[in-house]
Amino acid sequence: MTGHPGPALAAYVTGDLAADERARIERHLVECAECRETATEFRGLLDELAATTPAPPDVAWARYRAELRARVAARGRPSPRTRWLRPAPVAAMAAMAAALVIIVYAALPTGRSSDLAAMEYDGLAGRLSLIDHYQVVEQLDLLEDLDVIRDLDGLVPTRGG
Amino acid sequence: MEPSDEALCERVAAGDEAAFEHLVERYQQRTFRLAWSILRNTEDARDLSQEAFVRLLEVAGSFRGRARFSTWFYRLVVNLCFDHRRKHRWWHQVFGREERGDDGDESVVDQQAAPSVDPADVLGRERTLARVWEAAGKLSPQQRAVLVLHVQEELPMSEVANVLGCAEATARVHLHRALAGLRGMLGTKEKP
Numbered sequence: 001m002t003g004h005p006g007p008a009l010a011a012y013v014t015g016d017l018a019a020d021e022r023a024r025i026e027r028h029l030v031e032c033a034e035c036r037e038t039a040t041e042f043r044g045l046l047d048e049l050a051a052t053t054p055a056p057p058d059v060a061w062a063r064y065r066a067e068l069r070a071r072v073a074a075r076g077r078p079s080p081r082t083r084w085l086r087p088a089p090v091a092a093m094a095a096m097a098a099a100l101v102i103i104v105y106a107a108l109p110t111g112r113s114s115d116l117a118a119m120e121y122d123g124l125a126g127r128l129s130l131i132d133h134y135q136v137v138e139q140l141d142l143l144e145d146l147d148v149i150r151d152l153d154g155l156v157p158t159r160g161g
Numbered sequence: 162m163e164p165s166d167e168a169l170c171e172r173v174a175a176g177d178e179a180a181f182e183h184l185v186e187r188y189q190q191r192t193f194r195l196a197w198s199i200l201r202n203t204e205d206a207r208d209l210s211q212e213a214f215v216r217l218l219e220v221a222g223s224f225r226g227r228a229r230f231s232t233w234f235y236r237l238v239v240n241l242c243f244d245h246r247r248k249h250r251w252w253h254q255v256f257g258r259e260e261r262g263d264d265g266d267e268s269v270v271d272q273q274a275a276p277s278v279d280p281a282d283v284l285g286r287e288r289t290l291a292r293v294w295e296a297a298g299k300l301s302p303q304q305r306a307v308l309v310l311h312v313q314e315e316l317p318m319s320e321v322a323n324v325l326g327c328a329e330a331t332a333r334v335h336l337h338r339a340l341a342g343l344r345g346m347l348g349t350k351e352k353p
Contacts, residue, residue, distance in 0.1 A: 007330075007337035014311065014336070016318040016329075042340045045347075048293045049312045056197040059207070061189060068185065068211045075215055 002028045004035055013042045166230035174221035185214055191314075192238055198309040199242040201298055209245055213238045228323055235324045239306055246302050296346040297339070304339035307332055
């Protein structure tokens with residue numbers, strides 16, 4: 001007898017298995033009365049759940065939307081184009097820019113050629129574009145999506161402001 | 162032709178308020194129902210579902226079209242519900258804040274084995290069937306969410322996994338444990 005299917009049994013019952021895995025479980029069910037009984041009961045439970053899905057309480061949708069509009073207004077709808085003007089990003093950008101300027105100034109030895117200084121300045125100025133992603137990083141607690149961090153460098157500058 | 166959800170989301174990201182209103186109308190009932198099914202509390206479901214729409218306004222620009230809008234938005238709703246449950250766990254444990262049905266005073270775990278379903282006994286049948294969802298309320302939030310998304314929202318398991326942000330194999334484990342748990346609570350065997 002093949003091994004018990006484990007969690008795949010539930011997926012078998014819901015029809016979410018590939019053909020080969022489904023065939024393997026069907027062979028097992030022919031031989032295993034215990035799993036057959038479990039599959040039957042799982043199917044019965046799913047049927048009962050589907051037949052008795054509880055209806056949520058009635059909602060006055062006009063009022064719901066009015067509350068939502070008030071909520072949006074209270075929060076201040078951040079337009080994608082003006083989102084950068086919010087105080088927190090502006091303050092953060094100003095602080096980061098100031099820090100970078102200080103670092104550049106401190107790192108530059110006196111008497112350096114103006115060309116070299118200009119090159120370093122250009123390099124640092126290029127990194128300032130990272131600040132453009134502040135908005136995305138700020139929302140990570142909501143997104144819970146590590147892909148965002150992985151793809152941060154690949155974000156196009158125009159997206160989401 | 163009606164604009165797609167994805168097109169509306171793109172317009173929301175560009176600041177189109179009419180598109181936002183359109184998406185709200187399209188999704189308000191589903192969103193409330195999903196939040197209520199996970200939280201089982203009307204006020205919390207109202208609050209969290211509205212919050213989901215507010216967040217939609219804020220993060221619409223991060224929708225990249227890799228998944229369907231509904232999957233992406235359900236994920237936002239489910240994450241808000243899970244966060245809410247985590248933050249208010251002590252409150253639920255101490256005060257049992259979930260709303261209950263008519264059978265609410267009975268602990269599902271303490272109930273006797275499910276009575277046999279007699280077609281002649283309509284009341285008894287309704288009581289038995291209602292207990293299935295009552296028992297589902299005792300499952301973990303993830304297990305309950307899998308049942309809600311699969312049974313109520315009729316999503317295939319691959320979509321359920323996308324909404325939960327986990328592998329399909331993990332979603333299957335949640336489903337298996339949910340069904341095994343229900344089986345145990347309703348008085349039948351809990352194996353394998």
